[in-house]
Amino acid sequence: MSTQARDPRQRLLRRHSDNPVLTARHWPYFVNTIFNAGATRLPSGETLLLCRVEDCAGRSHLCAARSANGVSDWAIDPKPAFEPSVERYPEEAWGVEDPRVVWMPELGQYAITYTCYSPAGPGVSLALTGDFKTFERVGNVMPPEDKDATLLPERVDGRWAMIHRPVSPMGGAHIWMSFSPDLTHWGDHTIVLRARRGPWWDANKIGLSPPLIPSHEGWLLMYHGVKQTPAGCLYRIGLALLDRDKPTRCLLRSNRWMFGPETEYERTGDVGDVVFPCGYTLGDDGDTLRLYYGAADTCIALATGSVREMVDWLKEVGTPSDAVDT
Numbered sequence: 001m002s003t004q005a006r007d008p009r010q011r012l013l014r015r016h017s018d019n020p021v022l023t024a025r026h027w028p029y030f031v032n033t034i035f036n037a038g039a040t041r042l043p044s045g046e047t048l049l050l051c052r053v054e055d056c057a058g059r060s061h062l063c064a065a066r067s068a069n070g071v072s073d074w075a076i077d078p079k080p081a082f083e084p085s086v087e088r089y090p091e092e093a094w095g096v097e098d099p100r101v102v103w104m105p106e107l108g109q110y111a112i113t114y115t116c117y118s119p120a121g122p123g124v125s126l127a128l129t130g131d132f133k134t135f136e137r138v139g140n141v142m143p144p145e146d147k148d149a150t151l152l153p154e155r156v157d158g159r160w161a162m163i164h165r166p167v168s169p170m171g172g173a174h175i176w177m178s179f180s181p182d183l184t185h186w187g188d189h190t191i192v193l194r195a196r197r198g199p200w201w202d203a204n205k206i207g208l209s210p211p212l213i214p215s216h217e218g219w220l221l222m223y224h225g226v227k228q229t230p231a232g233c234l235y236r237i238g239l240a241l242l243d244r245d246k247p248t249r250c251l252l253r254s255n256r257w258m259f260g261p262e263t264e265y266e267r268t269g270d271v272g273d274v275v276f277p278c279g280y281t282l283g284d285d286g287d288t289l290r291l292y293y294g295a296a297d298t299c300i301a302l303a304t305g306s307v308r309e310m311v312d313w314l315k316e317v318g319t320p321s322d323a324v325d326t
């Protein structure tokens with residue numbers, strides 16, 4: 001059980017009473033599950049979720065759902081918005097998964113980083129869109145095994161920056177940042193956050209959750225830790241703070257997780273004990289965070305929090321990242 005359940009002071013994220021807000025039952029066509037959605041607020045004020053949809057053959061595509069209040073009355077596209085395009089992009093042969101959506105002011109487009117899955121393994125692909133109807137594929141930007149990627153919305157010292165999670169053949173899956181002059185060629189690969197080892201909740205395998213969250217103190221990085229237990233994996237969420245100007249520098253990291261599977265819809269489903277946020281929206285106050293997360297690889301749920309409260313919590317319980325004994 002999550003320690004969060006025992007300590008109400010740690011309830012940084014509050015589940016919406018209407019959870020889960022989207023399920024396969026809402027879908028206008030026949031699907032197995034919907035989960036792990038990228039999110040953004042459109043200029044109209046509507047919330048758009050770019051949902052991962054698993055069809056009844058097991059392969060995933062992406063489909064857009066829009067809502068005026070971000071909670072209910074979703075208008076769901078009658079057909080997939082973004083499907084594997086296997087002839088030109090064979091790295092998508094087994095599906096496209098787990099999109100992260102970021103508005104890129106300089107490009108005037110949204111960047112979508114997603115997992116391209118094929119017999120070669122999962123990699124990272126990038127596409128751009130202005131309307132979530134037509135998409136321009138940049139293609140496979142990180143080869144397998146790699147996933148959990150996002151672009152930063154602005155250049156860092158003149159170059160685009162991407163967070164991603166390659167898997168090391170030496171063991172351990174850590175969070176990295178890479179840089180590019182043109183969104184296609186990536187280099188200067190740098191480790192940002194290491195998975196811990198042993199009994200930690202974030203041992204061996206971590207990955208970015210939603211895109212980075214802007215705060216006055218730096219970029220908030222919400223990440224999932226995967227604890228392997230004899231009963232299966234437990235996916236929980238922790239926090240780190242990256243330097244605003246030099247985002248490869250991690251200033252603080254929480255030792256405890258701040259959100260984990262507790263409710264029935266998080267603990268039971270196609271893959272139980274999974275909370276997997278891929279998107280958030282921010283209110284006009286720049287503080288009210290709405291986090292959309294996949295629950296048990298079966299549905300989409302919503303939790304609300306405050307960016308300031310999360311930064312304050314991190315200042316209270318966090319430690320400088322390289323001081324942590326891994």
Ligand code: BMA
Pocket residue numbers: 036097098235271274276294297
């Ligand atoms: C991860 C990703 C996610 C999934 C999670 C739990 O590796 O594949 O899409 O939600 O596992 O199954």
